[in-house]
Amino acid sequence: MTAQRRVVAEVLDGEHVHLTADEVHARAVAKLPEISRATVYNTLGELVSLGEVLEVTTDKRAKRYDPNAHRPHHHLVCAGCGAIRDVHPTGNPLADLPDSERFGFTVSDVEVTYRGLCPNCSAT
Amino acid sequence: MTAQRRVVAEVLDGEHVHLTADEVHARAVAKLPEISRATVYNTLGELVSLGEVLEVTTDKRAKRYDPNAHRPHHHLVCAGCGAIRDVHPTGNPLADLPDSERFGFTVSDVEVTYRGLCPNCSAT
DNA sequence: ATCCTACATTGGACTTAGTCCAAGTCAATG
DNA sequence: CATTGACTTGGACTAAGTCCAATGTAGGAT
Ligand SMILES: [Mn+2]
Ligand SMILES: [Mn+2]
Ligand SMILES: [Zn+2]
Ligand SMILES: [Zn+2]
Numbered sequence: 001m002t003a004q005r006r007v008v009a010e011v012l013d014g015e016h017v018h019l020t021a022d023e024v025h026a027r028a029v030a031k032l033p034e035i036s037r038a039t040v041y042n043t044l045g046e047l048v049s050l051g052e053v054l055e056v057t058t059d060k061r062a063k064r065y066d067p068n069a070h071r072p073h074h075h076l077v078c079a080g081c082g083a084i085r086d087v088h089p090t091g092n093p094l095a096d097l098p099d100s101e102r103f104g105f106t107v108s109d110v111e112v113t114y115r116g117l118c119p120n121c122s123a124t
Numbered sequence: 125m126t127a128q129r130r131v132v133a134e135v136l137d138g139e140h141v142h143l144t145a146d147e148v149h150a151r152a153v154a155k156l157p158e159i160s161r162a163t164v165y166n167t168l169g170e171l172v173s174l175g176e177v178l179e180v181t182t183d184k185r186a187k188r189y190d191p192n193a194h195r196p197h198h199h200l201v202c203a204g205c206g207a208i209r210d211v212h213p214t215g216n217p218l219a220d221l222p223d224s225e226r227f228g229f230t231v232s233d234v235e236v237t238y239r240g241l242c243p244n245c246s247a248t
Numbered sequence: 249a250t251c252c253t254a255c256a257t258t259g260g261a262c263t264t265a266g267t268c269c270a271a272g273t274c275a276a277t278g
Numbered sequence: 279c280a281t282t283g284a285c286t287t288g289g290a291c292t293a294a295g296t297c298c299a300a301t302g303t304a305g306g307a308t
């Protein structure tokens with residue numbers, strides 16, 4: 001456990017945020033000025049491997065890192081401003097995929113992304 | 125309707141494929157050697173705007189273009205080799221998102237991505 | 249306390265996917 | 279034929295991320 005890794009963990013701790021690697025880097029630099037982008041990428045990659053952090057790719061832009069890895073959830077994304085909310089739909093989408101639609105795959109996971117407009121962006 | 129646009133449309137026509145822009149370009153070049161990448165990107169963008177083709181981003185790599193835009197469907201992706209299959213789950217995931225989980229958003233669309241291993245990749 | 253070594257960190261070069269733009273092409277219209 | 283305007287082209291540019299050789303350092307061994 002180095003100072004760099006501690007700082008990255010601190011940045012991700014707490015709120016339900018969905019930060020890009022560069023946003024994580026910017027906040028980490030505020031606490032430890034000489035931390036490098038490469039180290040932020042390395043540390044995020046390790047946290048993802050450990051299952052402590054999830055990668056979320058809701059758009060074509062940068063991947064986002066989600067510290068809320070323990071409570072399974074899905075995402076609701078605003079098409080206008082990109083805002084992301086955690087959502088907890090009822091039902092189990094895995095159960096909605098019949099065997100005849102699995103083509104012999106071993107299906108282990110499902111991601112659901114809802115898209116729409118947030119209250120702000122839908123106020124034309 | 126120019127020769128270039130016709131060729132891009134031809135490449136996407138037919139099978140249920142999910143090609144990247146560069147794959148579309150490679151196949152287009154085989155029919156019209158001097159077509160440029162920029163034109164392929166322009167034409168794909170127009171087809172997406174017209175609703176004739178869907179953009180699919182199942183991984184962090186390149187976007188894929190899906191000509192199967194008229195029959196709504198979702199995707200099953202192999203974590204090993206990246207193979208993509210169209211799937212038609214039962215149920216309506218939009219109905220599974222209660223109002224209390226919509227945070228005032230106008231929710232218009234939902235994408236579901238199933239992940240697992242294809243028969244080939246799961247044979248250890 | 250000092251040395252050693254394995255591992256972590258760094259900065260920069262490199263890659264991939266995509267966007268942007270000024271210049272060139274071309275077909276239709278007048 | 280000349281004008282016009284949409285379409286195309288190649289190349290420069292950008293954003294996000296990866297890779298790597300050189301350097302730094304934590305912490306166990308002596
Ligand atoms: Mn989340
Ligand atoms: Mn499809
Ligand atoms: Zn919004
Ligand atoms: Zn596979």
